Amino acid sequence: MRLVILGGGESGVGTAILGKKKGYEVFVSDFGKIKANYKEVLIINGIAWEEEKHTENLILNADVVMKSPGIPDKSPIVKKLIENGIPVLSEIEFAAPFTDATIIGITGSNGKTTTTMLTYHLLKSAGLNVGLGGNIGKSFAWQIVDNKYDLYVLELSSFQLDGIKNFKPHIAIITNISPDHLDRYEYKYENYIDAKFRITMNQTEEDYLIYDADDEAIAGWFKTHTTKAKLIPFSLTKTFSEGAYIKNNKMEISINQEEFTMDTEHIALEGKHNMKNAMAATSVAKLMQIRKSTIRESLSNFQGVEHRLEKVLKIQNVQYINDSKATNVNATFFALDSMNTPTVWIVGGVDKGNDYNELMSLVREKVKAIICLGVDNKKIIDVFGNVVDMMIEVSNMNDAVKMAQRLSEKGDTVLLSPACASFDLFESYEDRGKQFKQAVKNL
CATH class of the missing domain: 3.40.1190.10 (Mur-like, catalytic domain)
Structure with a gap:
């Protein structure tokens, strides 16, 4: 049985190792680059792989394909697999x-x-x-x-x-x-x-x-x-x-x-x-x-989860909170809802079709200033421009945190809760949260 894996990240390499152990002929194909540590694991386990391409004749001869969750169904290689009637599963389905x-x-x-x-x-x-x-x-x-x-x-x-x-x-x-x-x-x-x-x-x-x-x-x-x-x-x-x-x-x-x-x-x-x-x-x-x-x-x-309403530091009686994991409006709603002090809100990133009006009542009640941290902030500015006294655009985390310090007073909270994905300026929400924490520590 030939098992082809699309994506050489954590789930892809894990599936490759399990497939090999269970007697499958395994091939890993990643359209991007495979990280060095994962490559090493594949090599040690004698698993064939390729990166920065999907070679069709090495993929379309599969009996079963495990697709990493990040690859959409509408990507050309996945469409071809489905047309050819080859089952495309997630890691969870393959492994269970x-x-x-x-x-x-x-x-x-x-x-x-x-x-x-x-x-x-x-x-x-x-x-x-x-x-x-x-x-x-x-x-x-x-x-x-x-x-x-x-x-x-x-x-x-x-x-x-x-x-x-x-x-x-x-x-x-x-x-x-x-x-x-x-x-x-x-x-x-x-x-x-x-x-x-x-x-x-x-x-x-x-x-x-x-x-x-x-x-x-x-x-x-x-x-x-x-x-x-x-x-x-x-x-x-x-x-x-x-x-x-x-x-x-x-x-x-x-x-x-x-x-x-x-x-x-x-x-x-x-x-x-x-x-x-x-x-x-x-x-x-x-x-x-x-x-x-x-x-x-x-x-x-219980200690809670990193990047989810994580208290970072209190500086000059201003509490800095890292909620970088809030990648949609609903998550940010929870964050703003739990604020009990005037809040300087750092928001923005890759918009996934967000409706910011859901946040309107909370922003009116709790937010004194908004710092937009994204490549395209037009939608946020259109919705909240007339609602808060101060609205500022920045293009990196250090500027966002320095500006937040300037706009906050004793007893305030500075909240990073972006309501958006991070890929315009950061590698991931974790990277965004870590940069925020580092910038706060540098104040």
Whole structure:
């Protein structure tokens, strides 16, 4: 069997190693450059590869193709594969049959990384033999070769879910759905919503779907679709006999006739959206029958995720916060919503079809100045130009942070929450966040 892998990054190389181990003839093809450390791994494992091109006769003879999530379906080589009837899968779909581990799959437009890390933290603190993968950390396929975990917590993007056929997590979480990546879904929101719900399409009555019952897109999907999985909703406003909710500043969870309660003030994560992330992760912990004392301790000592509302430093009584991971409007909504002081907001980057009007009431209430950090800031300026007193355009992070320091006073917050992708000026949202933190430290 010939396995061809498009993309020589973490998921591609991980899949190559697993494929080789399982007796496939493996070939890796990357249209860009393959990083030196990955090349070395391919060479050591005797896996054939090419970079900066896709040689058709080496690809179209595949029995199966694993495509990295970053490659769109409309790229010419993928179109040709589909025309030729060659199955194109994601890493998750290819790798899952090679493990007997219980899989917890987490998707959503926002909150999925925090929920994934918190779920992993809860299970690991309880002494379970658990791996972390998918969209974060080490490749899932690679871990199946190197480790023997009983459980995996996988963060799954819509792109990874697009490439599944039989993949089935025992526990699935949909944290929320808001318009994102619409450029990959023919600018149709319903296509993106359907992609997220693929996480539950193969689930049976033995499985669970944990979801945000306050979310309009999720509620809309349930009006016209069903899943066989047992439903466990969570909400900030409703209460359930089976599910999770907040009442009188307590998180209350009831699953399989078992109750769990905890004062929200003891939960390390702050903000309403993080209460939802905590309810989702705790629901998993309850399903895995983790002791209440362990859950309470883990929720109170969780450190949070880098680049997600990360407090960097307080300088002259101004708090600097790195929320570089906010790559869409919905994520920035959560960030602005959790600000309690006058805010200097650094925003901008590659716009993915954003509607900034959703932020209008929060910007009027909380934002004193806007610093636009992007190649094209026209849309942001058009929407907020008349709303804030100060609006400034900059083209690098150092200028953004220096300007923010100038515009802020004692008791203010400087918030980097771009609401956009980072690729116009930075390598990634991580690079953007690191540059912000460095610039703040240099003040």
